[in-house]
Amino acid sequence: GATDAPSGDLATEILAALDKQEPILSAQAFPTLKFAEVKSALDRLASRSMVTYETIEKEEAILEPEAQTIAANGSHEARVFEALRTAMDGLTVQELESAVGDRSVTKIGQGKAFKEKWISKGKDGKLKASVDLIQDITREHLKLIQEKQTHPDSKVLADLKKRKLIKMQKVISFKIHKGEKFALEITKEETDLTGDMFASGAWKTSTFKPYNFKAQGSAANAGALHPLNKVRHAFRQIFFEMGFQEMPTNRFVESGFWNFDALFVPQQHPARDLQDTFYISDPKAALPPAAESAEDKADYKEYWENVKQVHQDGKFGSIGYRYPWSAQESLKLVLRTHTTAISTAMLHKLAQMKGPDGRPPPARYFSIDRVFRNESVDATHLAEFHQVEGVIADYGLTLGGLMEFMQIFFGKMGIYDLKFKPAYNPYTEPSMEIFSFHKGLNKLVEIGNSGMFRPEMLESMGLPKDMSVYGWGLSLERPTMIKYGISNIRELLGHKVDLGFIERNPAVRLDKN
């Protein structure tokens, strides 16, 4: 086609040159052409099997400008000698200078000519030639190199290099042979077999371009998993591997009861403020908690009463918060602020279950889903995010056991050397924030919140006194941002997300160092 024209000319020239002589060396046949130009023409011919070529890399010796003068006019010492040889009675230094015509050449050449014993100083103080004939070896060497770009004696090359008369240069050239389909002209290669070719019979004589199996295909247009989804997948695997069951989290709207009261969060707690929590205005209120299915045998009236009493007057050995508890506040509808609302409902269901000994059996639950908080949005906060949450219910659990569990759990994500800091949650006692040293940030970063659920919460739902429950939570966004090197959460979620980023990112494996 027309686009081939520039290299097409060179390609034809190469074919013509090969026709006369084989092989040819590109450096000799096309000494002025750029390497890239020659290579592209050769590749085009080679892809049609019209030529084969090999790349030859060699070092060439190049004369420096001073050396070029020497090759043309002789070495400094030879020029000094020549000037003295032709002067019958010798020359003063000044006369010599004007005879040679170059002061620095005279100066350097004089010293060397003395050393070679080519010249001497007479009694009259004049310089004279002391031999009839000299051999200007430097010039001879340089002339040879000028012609052959090299010298058979490597010592000569090294010496001239040291004297800064030549420099070595890498030269790439091609040795070109005729190929299997060598011809003087490049025939047009068909890329398609058409109906017209069949009709005219042209298919019999046409040359077809062979398939290029090395060509990269165009990127397939396909769906891609969001980074959050990939990290969520990794977390789910860890939970399943450790014997956890996934909790159903398909309810974004909760009542204050499940989100707060059942968790022993007092009704005056700042987390329940409008500034922190999104409330639903329509419908105005939830119905009091009740069984959702036929299998659910729980007495929700008793649970509701227990929660009220434990807040208002105290119960189960707790003195409570001592404030008038409001049913209306408890029935406000909220966008859940944490998935612990779901854990609470699941633990309440667990309280109704009977294991082999007639008591609730040990259980491990987890969930990973969206929660909502009325936060001002910035580079690291959105009004919604995903929470990874786990609970373990068992008999005889201890705080040390929770710490060990955390080490194993986070260790499976490649996070080691945890630090625990005492913290406060209305629903856990003791409570611990979990920190880990982040190498990239070079500081401790908070990676989770945890604790042992309070008896006020667990006994209200009817769990036995000697059953304890560990709970912990973390955001899915934080580890995802760290793994994908994202510093602004809006690059991960929301309308500013670049779909290319989502499509191109590889599946992430939480590294296990």
Ligand code: PHE
């Ligand atoms: N709900 C807590 C949070 O939102 C996490 C947590 C869960 C803490 C369970 C303790 C126990 O940060």
